[in-house]
Amino acid sequence: MEEQEFVTYAVADQIATITLNRPEKRNALNAKVVTELKEAFAQAAQDTEAKVIVLAAAGDAFCAGADLAYLQELQQNTYEENLADSNHLKELFYQIYTHPKVVIASIQGHAIAGGSGLAAVCDFSFAAPHAKFGYTEVRIGFIPAIVMVFLLRKIGEGKSKSLLLSGELIDAQKAKDLGMVNEVVAPEELEERVKTFASKLARKNSGQSMAATKQMIAQVQAMSLEDGLNYAAEQNALARATEDCQKGIANFLNKQQ
Structure with a gap:
């Protein structure tokens, strides 16, 4: 894979680590970020040295969802152009959800809107206590369309409605109680805990x-x-x-x- 601008890829001890690296924009998603993530996950699928994948992020936030400036630009697009862009994002979420290798999210900071969606399509999620989760699309006149499909599968209709329709943010413990997160881990222990869990899967399974x-x-x-x-x-x-x-x-x- 060629060197990328917003995503890094590394492999060690049978673990491929894909890192969102756009901290100045809180790792917000635009077309280029989505393209680079798709390329990284495609590489991990073919990488014989990688048995398990960790999805991580640089900076204070895991992912703030869609880049709002980018969304504003898309308002000038035709329906066909917007549909193509929506399909681009849909393909990323489906790629992660159906990926042949286990994907573990290491959530060191807020995962909002599409960021919560990224966490939901991973097979396991470990989060720092201060991390916030939520689907805030309804607060800006948008809809949590693609992420909804996977959230309904993960936690069911009732719990999903409370998040998708309210747009409220919840903390990591509440996300764990709802079934969105597997473990809440102290910030200073998060990276090591995820590595230990990933290594166990790679070694034993x-x-x-x-x-x-x-x-x-x-x-x-x-x-x-x-x-x-x-x-x-x-x-x-x-x-x-x-x-x-x-x-x-x-x-x-x-x-x-």
Whole structure:
């Protein structure tokens, strides 16, 4: 991947770290930031040295959502141009949600609007206590359209309505209580906690199994009960023939790692 302006990519100890690096704009999203994130996640998918991904951010904020100056520029666009831009963002969220590797958000500061959306599409989220979350789009006459699809899946309709319709900000503990965040961690311990958790996944779990499980979670929710069970049975049968499964069971029976 070529050197980027707003996103950095690094790999160490089987962990790929993708970092939003636009701190002067509170890591706000515009077309270029979204493009660079998509390129970084595409690289991580093909990176044989990376088994788990951490999404982090530089500066005080994790992500302030859409760049409002950029949104103002888009008001001059045609419907077709705005639809293309919306699809660009949609593709990023879908890419992360369906990514073959586990994605962990390290949220050191506020995650607002699209920033909360980024946290929601990650598989795990760890946040500092002072971090604020919220979908503030309704307060500026906008709508939380794309992020809504994933939030409903993550925490359900009732909890989602309270956030999406009120536009209120909540702290990290409240976000954890709602199911948006997995752990609240002291700021000085956040980076190490995320690294320890990511390393544990990389060391103990099959990358093949995590990828297949993520794919199933994304697919099965849209199926009927019967179709979902048929799909699950097929995936179960396929998994038994994989190299990871055969090696894993053999090693377990032989009391090996």
